[in-house]
Amino acid sequence: MDVIVIETTQLGDRSYLVHDGSVALVIDPQRDTDRVEAAARGAGVRITHVAETHIHNDYITGGLELARAHGASYLVNAADPVTFERQPIADGQTVRVGALSVKAVATPGHTHTHLSFIVNDGEQQAVFSGGSLLYGSVGRTDLVGTEDTLGLTHDQYASVRRLAGEAAPGAGLFPTHGFGSFCSSGPASGAGSSTIGAQLTSNHALTDPDEDHFVQELIANLTAYPSYYAHMGVANTAGPGPADLTVPEALDAGELMRRLEAGEWVVDLRRRVAFASSHLKGSVSFGYGNSFSTYLGWVMPWGEQLTLVGSRADVENAIRDLARIGVDSPDAALGTDPHFLAPRAAVASFPCVGWDGVPATRSGGADAVVDVRRTEEYAASRVAGPVNVPLHELLPRLADLPVGRLWVHCTSGYRAGIAASLLQRAGRDVVLIDARFDDAEAAGIQLEKSGVAFGGG
Known part of the structure; x- marks a missing residue:
């Protein structure tokens, strides 16, 4: 048995191609299935089965289209209310994939109908746990609905213990979430690989003997997740179509200007410093990188x-x-020069500074620092005296911001760059603090932590 990992760092997820040298099972494929197909070609194997651990909440699946394209059996929980043709599978059932035996294990918690898959080749064993058992933690339990969170958290505790009991300690563990995905919860370890045995000694869901304590702790530490998640489960239940990855014909300058003037979402993909120095008035900055789709989809x-x-x-x-x-x-x-893209359009800019460019005294004046990190980041450590409006709450809370110039910061500068562009688009006077939060104290910025001020003048 060979397991090929297809990493989607942009969403913090993994898909898997598991094969015996001849035929393959694909688990939790993303919508851009060409990456899976390239892996199969490289391994010289034929895709005969595709499996979903659950109806995903953080991305659109490519499972249905991949199965159709290869005439593969599409393994989806028999209890999932899908409207497309699939091979229903339930707890305890086993499917043969060439020399591999694939056993479904019910592991409710991340969703009510979550399955994990234990794959055997007679010598090796691998566990594909989706959003159940992760490296160091488990999948979050609040995505189905607030009223289900308590019950699902209890389910999650029992599920991962059952899964660990059914698998061999030496079995490799291959979760879908837990690599930066907002679908994970708790103290995920950040490890790149693990085994069931390693998790038995290090994962709080398996080491905490008090189920109620585990449940209370996990729920207390659940944080905000992207708003687009609300649309993923609906689309995956209905059966999403294929991804169209073609680049469209470029808009001409006149049409681009019309969209800017109409207030449409025109998103500049350049890095935030380049955007700050010169951009089409009315456009917003979402520099292309690993966090791009998460924050654009969220905001x-x-x-x-x-x-x-x-x-x-x-x-x-x-x-x-x-x-x-x-x-x-x-x-x-297409293009990176605002003047070239729309020669007659207005071009705007805003200042971009490091921590050493932030005024030492702002209280009572016309300026304010706006921290656009999430509330839990702000609670842990913060610049003294700022306004905290998380990026994903910024647009509906514009009226909550003080008058005057706004100095915007986050952890690395990425979210602050987005926020500064949105604020300027809304008519505010902004300055982007393009600096790491961890460097603020060394630059003489006063910080607060757990309600106690610390740091230099």
Whole structure:
């Protein structure tokens, strides 16, 4: 048995191609299935089965289209209310994939109908746990609904213990979530690989003997998750269509100007410092990178027309990333020079500074520091005296911000760059603090932690 990992770092997830040298099972494929197909070609194997551990909440699956394209059996929990043809599978059932035996194990917790798969080849064993048992923790239990969270958290505690009991200690563990995905919860270890035996000694879901304590602790530490998650389960239950990854014909300058003037979402993919120095007035900054689709999908109202502006490579990558979360068919204007893209359009800018450029005294004045990190980040440690409005809450809370100039920061500068562009688009006077939060104290910025001020003047 060989396990090939297909990493989607942009969403913090993994898909898997498991094969015996001849035929293969694919587990939890992302919507851009060409990566899985390339892995299968490279291994010289034929895809005969595709399996879902659960109806995903953080991405659009490619499972249905992949199964159709290869005439493969599509293994989906018999209890899932899907409307497409699949091979229903339930707890305890076993399917043969060439020399491999694939056993379904019910592991409710992340969802009510979650399955894990234990794969054997007679010598080796591998456990594909989806959003159940992760490296150091478990999948979050609040995505189905608030009223289900308590029960699902109890389910999660029991499920991972049953799964660990059914698998051999030496079995490799291959979760779908837990690599930066907002679908994970608790103290995920950040490890790249693990075994069932290693988790038995290190995972709090397996080492905490008090189920009620585990449940209370996990629920207390659940944090905000992207708003686009609300649309993923619906699409995956209905059966999503294929991803269209083609780059559209570029918009001309006149149409681009019309969209800017109409207040449409025109997203500049360049790095935030380049955007700050010069950009088309009315555009917003979401620099292309690993966090791009998560934050754009979180901040942009669902269903809005989207126009991407940037280099062909960035636009092409952005289209792929957005397809994974169901944002289809964006338009594009190709180019990185605002003056070239729309010669008659207004061009704007805003200042970009490090911590040493932030005024030492702001209280009572016309300036305010705005921290756009999440509430739990702010609670742990913060600049003294800022306003905290998490990025994903910024647009509905614009009226909560003080008047005057706003100095915007986050952890690395990425979210602050987005926030600064949104604030300028809303007519505010902004300054981007493009600096790491961890460097603030050394620059003389006063910090607070757990309600106690610390740090230099």
